[in-house]
Amino acid sequence: DAGVTQSPTHLIKTRGQQVTLRCSPISGHKSVSWYQQVLGQGPQFIFQYYEKEERGRGNFPDRFSARQFPNYSSELNVNALLLGDSALYLCASSSVASSYEQYFGPGTRLTVT
């Protein structure tokens, strides 16, 4: 079985632009969570989605938004990019919303110049 997949692997954007990151969970998993990991720090929780509904939100500005599709894949959108948004964006999936057994994808490295 394929693990959690994310695309693209790397991305370079300019300040003020918008970006969309994609995540496909493990087959059968219905919950997807997004994290931002700045270099040298631990991941910070951004969103959790389960059955296409938002179940949790971290302390991030409204420039960050996400959605989950009927096939349980997910997109993370970031508008009006700032230099500080440069980070590794991680997606994790789990079988149910209440499961704390999360499986992480390889991440998308976003660089904002």
Next chain:
Amino acid sequence: KNQVEQSPQSLIILEGKNCTLQCNYTVSPFSNLRWYKQDTGRGPVSLTIMTFSENTKSNGRYTATLDADTKQSSLHITASQLSDSASYICVVSARASGGSYIPTFGRGTSLIVHP
């Protein structure tokens, strides 16, 4: 504010030696504590998961302990190998409404194993 503090920030040991990493947390209401191993530029991989009632959990050469009273956890690595070189992250989750969990990640301990 929920916080997870890890120590030491970095650690260098010789291959074959043992080491212990520490995690202190202030997360409420506590649900579970996880240790992850993260190789540079890769996603974290789960090592152990412990709930309130568990005070020790092993996974091969990795053994985690949890003291829910003092809100401390440790990860002990036995007979270290070069492949153990990575960042080890402690994650403590709080129960949230709707049956979900809000995780708080520590900054991680960077472990380097030298031959």
